[in-house]
Amino acid sequence: MTTVTNDLRVEAKGLTRKYGDLVAVDSLDLSIPAGTIYALLGPNGAGKTTTISMLTTLLPPTSGTARVAGFDVAAQPAEVRKRIGVTFQEIVLDKDLTGREVLDYHGRLYGMKRGERAARIAELLALVELEDAADRRVKTYSGGMKRRLELARGLMTRPQVLFLDEPTQGLDPQNRARVWDYLRALRHSDGLTLLLTTHYMDEAEALADTVGIIDHGRLVVEGPPERLVAQMGADVIHVSGEGNGADFAERVRALGYVQDVQQSNGRVLVGVDDGNRRLAEIVTVAGSAGFRIEDVSVARPSLGDVFLKHTGRALRDV
Ligand SMILES: Nc1ncnc2c1ncn2[C@@H]1O[C@H](COP(=O)(O)OP(=O)(O)OP(=O)(O)O)[C@@H](O)[C@H]1O
Ligand SMILES: [Mg+2]
Secondary structure: OHHHHHHEEEEEEEEEEEEOOEEEEEEEEEEEEOOHHHEOOOOOOHHHHHHHHHHHOOOOOEEEEEOOOOOOOOOOOHHHHOOOOEEOOOOOOOOOEEEHHHHHHHHOOOOHHHHHHHHHHHHHHOOOOOOOOOEEEHHHHHHHHHHHHHHHHHHOOOOEEEEOOOOOOOOOHHHHHHHHHHHHHHHHHOOOOOEEOOOOHHHHHHOOOOOEEEOOOOEEEOOOOOOOHHHOEEEEEEEEEOOOHHHHHHHOOOOEEEEEEEEEEEEEEEEEOOOHHHHHHHHHHHHOOOEEEEEEEEEOOOHHHHHHHHHHHOHOOO
């Protein structure tokens, strides 16, 4: 007999959180196996932080259940907390402490012995490349350094599951890429399970084994990013302009090589087998539908296109 459930580090069923009439997280089901990276991708207000808060025992669910590292978040919160690390969306560091003190304090809070703390701190400072800055006060750190210190703090107690709420928010591309490298390295070294939230589709694509797209508290689609993207077609032709987009989309849909068509607000996305080869005919069809093209381009599909397909809105204009 196989017991697959034992390998799940995060398991949510019907997880729901309401604020008055607002359903911030709506019947969320999650199954995240050990040693994988899961990215919850969604726009502002989608319910990402609320989900993390429930899974990390900081916020009681209104209904539904969740188990993290094998324990129920509502019934066994202390057991859950022993096995997780968290980094918050807003940086919460005591700025008068040095980086080393931040890590040491956190280790003491969790009952780690002095020698164990020192060894772990050395390891983590090396991982996030803060050795040179370790004895400076946090208030002298750059935004990127603070994020890296937070990551180290989240890892201090050797968690089984690390929750990262928007781990690269506000970082420049270089610092984002560094954080991505650390996270990838972690998965390969420790078999750690990571659940991160992001509103950057490139981040989800770059890191995640599984992406869940969340919108208005609901998980609208889930899967390996490459599979979600492949369903859009090999290429996506982006057409924007004025006229009857619905009629244009309808005509395009009838073409044999078209794999997917999405249409909203003067924007039509056409998933095709070969963008450059099909471009001319798509433009001709637009003309015959009376759709006046202002801009057209061919690109590889992205998770942004997947988001539009499932929500009817572009990830960037919500
Ligand atoms: N304490 C609260 N009281 C009332 N409403 C709340 C509270 N916290 C969150 N909300 C609402 O719940 C919804 C989900 O918020 P949440 O912070 O989980 O979104 P998010 O996906 O993390 O957004 P962002 O990308 O901006 O961080 C939003 O509509 C928000 O306004
Ligand atoms: Mg948030």
